[in-house]
Amino acid sequence: MKRLLLAAAILAGLAVQAKAADPLTLQLKWVAQAQFAGYYVAQAKGFYKDANLDVTIKPGGPDINPSQVIAGGGADVVVDWLPSALAAREKGVPLVNIAQMFQRSGLELTCRKDSGVKTPADFKGKTLGVWFAGNEYPFLSWMSRLKLKITGGPEGVTVLKQGFNVDPLLQKQAACISTMTYNEYWQLIEAGMKADQLVVFKYEDQGVATLEDGLFAVQSKLADPAFVDRLARFVKATAKGWQYAIDHQEDAVKIVLENDTAGAQTAAHQKRMLSEIAKLIAGGKHGIGYLDPEAFDRTVNVLLSGESDPVISKRPEGAWTHAVWEKMGG
Amino acid sequence: MSGVYPSVPLFFIVIVGVLTLAMLSRGEAPVWRVATPLALGVLVLAIWQLVCVGYGVPAVLLPPPGAIATAIGRHLPTLGADFQQTVLRAVLPGWAIGCVAGLLTAIAIDCSPFLRRGILPLGSLVSAMPIVGIAPIMVMWFGFDWQSKAAVVVAMTFFPMLVNATAGLESTGAMERDLMRSYAAGYWLTLLKLRLPAALPFIFNALKLNSTLALIGAIVAEFFGTPIVGMGFRISTEVARMNLDVVWAEITLAAVVGSASFAALALVERTVTFWHPSFRK
Numbered sequence: 001m002k003r004l005l006l007a008a009a010i011l012a013g014l015a016v017q018a019k020a021a022d023p024l025t026l027q028l029k030w031v032a033q034a035q036f037a038g039y040y041v042a043q044a045k046g047f048y049k050d051a052n053l054d055v056t057i058k059p060g061g062p063d064i065n066p067s068q069v070i071a072g073g074g075a076d077v078v079v080d081w082l083p084s085a086l087a088a089r090e091k092g093v094p095l096v097n098i099a100q101m102f103q104r105s106g107l108e109l110t111c112r113k114d115s116g117v118k119t120p121a122d123f124k125g126k127t128l129g130v131w132f133a134g135n136e137y138p139f140l141s142w143m144s145r146l147k148l149k150i151t152g153g154p155e156g157v158t159v160l161k162q163g164f165n166v167d168p169l170l171q172k173q174a175a176c177i178s179t180m181t182y183n184e185y186w187q188l189i190e191a192g193m194k195a196d197q198l199v200v201f202k203y204e205d206q207g208v209a210t211l212e213d214g215l216f217a218v219q220s221k222l223a224d225p226a227f228v229d230r231l232a233r234f235v236k237a238t239a240k241g242w243q244y245a246i247d248h249q250e251d252a253v254k255i256v257l258e259n260d261t262a263g264a265q266t267a268a269h270q271k272r273m274l275s276e277i278a279k280l281i282a283g284g285k286h287g288i289g290y291l292d293p294e295a296f297d298r299t300v301n302v303l304l305s306g307e308s309d310p311v312i313s314k315r316p317e318g319a320w321t322h323a324v325w326e327k328m329g330g
Numbered sequence: 331m332s333g334v335y336p337s338v339p340l341f342f343i344v345i346v347g348v349l350t351l352a353m354l355s356r357g358e359a360p361v362w363r364v365a366t367p368l369a370l371g372v373l374v375l376a377i378w379q380l381v382c383v384g385y386g387v388p389a390v391l392l393p394p395p396g397a398i399a400t401a402i403g404r405h406l407p408t409l410g411a412d413f414q415q416t417v418l419r420a421v422l423p424g425w426a427i428g429c430v431a432g433l434l435t436a437i438a439i440d441c442s443p444f445l446r447r448g449i450l451p452l453g454s455l456v457s458a459m460p461i462v463g464i465a466p467i468m469v470m471w472f473g474f475d476w477q478s479k480a481a482v483v484v485a486m487t488f489f490p491m492l493v494n495a496t497a498g499l500e501s502t503g504a505m506e507r508d509l510m511r512s513y514a515a516g517y518w519l520t521l522l523k524l525r526l527p528a529a530l531p532f533i534f535n536a537l538k539l540n541s542t543l544a545l546i547g548a549i550v551a552e553f554f555g556t557p558i559v560g561m562g563f564r565i566s567t568e569v570a571r572m573n574l575d576v577v578w579a580e581i582t583l584a585a586v587v588g589s590a591s592f593a594a595l596a597l598v599e600r601t602v603t604f605w606h607p608s609f610r611k
Binding site: 063065067068071087088091092093132133134136150152158159160161162163167168171173 | 388389390466469470473474553554555556557558563566567570571572573
């Protein structure tokens with residue numbers, strides 16, 4: 001009798017383990033770095049496994065646009081910035097925001113003090129470096145608001161398509177370049193520039209900030225309740241991962257570096273990045289992952305305000321959902 | 331989109347098109363020689379349009395020719411500005427400098443065996459460097475504007491011209507060179523009157539090859555840092571914005587420019603090297 005019970009228990013245990021975890025592919029917006037610590041921590045600490053998920057994390061890179069990847073079927077959920085996702089939505093890729101990770105924007109324009117730029121009014125006639133591939137929308141809105149033409153000349157600004165490094169500023173090829181508070185600004189400092197040689201304009205302070213890292217999925221897939229349930233488990237585990245990363249930053253940096261297959265990142269740079277990212281995640285009304293509809297509307301207003309060249313032409317409908325947030329009991 | 335449309339019209343068009351082509355290609359007169367490739371082009375465009383529109387292919391993947399033509403019409407000023415920035419400012423100077431440098435180096439190599447042993451291996455090293463490696467370095471050296479793109483084009487066009495010109499200079503036969511010697515012609519006179527004209531077919535070969543390489547080089551170099559005008563810039567940013575019809579419009583422009591420059595060079599070659607056996611009927 002005892003043997004029978006033991007055999008039954010073992011079989012039951014095997015049966016539970018034999019049930020395969022639900023697969024999910026996540027496409028990141030950039031290379032493996034502390035900007036995505038939450039996802040890597042959730043994977044390394046087993047939060048995804050505990051939620052019965054088998055998550056594949058695909059790092060991004062130069063000219064990898066997450067909205068295009070998901071349009072081509074290369075991922076189930078992507079990390080992308082809201083302007084890029086809304087523009088893709090207008091082009092016919094029905095992306096829906098299912099969770100918002102970063103509550104504040106880290107985008108800023110960093111200028112050399114010796115180029116003579118003290119306020120945004122001084123941008124006239126200068127050369128500014130801007131990222132493209134989906135990252136140019138906040139800049140275009142800001143220039144439109146300042147009524148500065150981006151085609152150059154003394155009354156406008158000359159725009160350079162900036163690569164993903166800070167050389168144009170170091171080499172004085174541009175008066176200002178786009179930087180993130182958590183990455184390129186510190187690359188400038190590490191390259192030898194002093195903070196008093198730089199003037200920084202944060203998009204948040206200029207009133208042209210847009211929502212950045214959020215999670216997006218394709219609308220048609222959200223009609224399937226099983227998929228929504230999968231996403232809910234994913235977002236809950238991710239939020240847990242982010243909280244752990246914020247509370248245990250040294251450990252999180254170690255995990256991120258383990259996932260850096262290119263070996264290009266340094267521990268010091270990642271530590272600083274994570275501490276800056278923590279500032280961007282904090283301040284949410286209801287916890288990590290909640291999309292504040294007011295913040296969404298603020299982003300839409302910034303994007304619609306470009307007079308000559310608006311990023312999107314009409315107010316988006318149904319571009320976000322709280323269904324996943326509610327399913328996860330947030 | 332199932333049922334009769336678009337499969338039946340598609341089938342019909344393919345059959346009629348192939349039969350028409352078969353008939354046209356029989357003709358010997360020049361008018362039929364021009365009509366056949368034109369008809370083939372029209373057939374391909376018609377099939378493309380029907381497949382895209384009829385089977386509902388998403389425009390993000392492949393826009394139909396009609397949408398591309400509309401994009402060309404709508405963006406004509408942009409295409410013109412891109413043409414000016416890439417072709418006129420980067421490709422032409424870079425191609426000219428690269429080809430002239432290659433030719434002069436080939437003559438220098440011909441003069442001096444010391445240079446021949448030293449420069450040819452270096453030239454092959456320069457040509458083996460990938461554009462994606464040279465382009466960012468040139469941007470750092472020469473700035474974001476057309477100068478760095480022209481520099482990339484020079485690096486790409488130098489070696490093909492060098493190799494072809496060297497081969498051309500060695501292509502004269504011993505009989506012809508002896509004849510010049512019997513006329514008491516020195517090195518430079520022989521070079522000018524015999525060896526350079528004999529090398530012209532090789533040089534034109536390199537010029538045509540380089541015109542293609544130069545266009546590719548300039549477009550790819552623009553992916554790595556550029557002011558916001560230019561064919562490479564337009565292609566990379568419009569792909570990211572999913573405006574594939576504009577991308578195809580730029581591709582069409584590049585194809586037209588490439589074909590036109592090749593045809594122009596072939597015409598000049600025909601006029602200048604009329605004596606070459608390849609032009610005999």
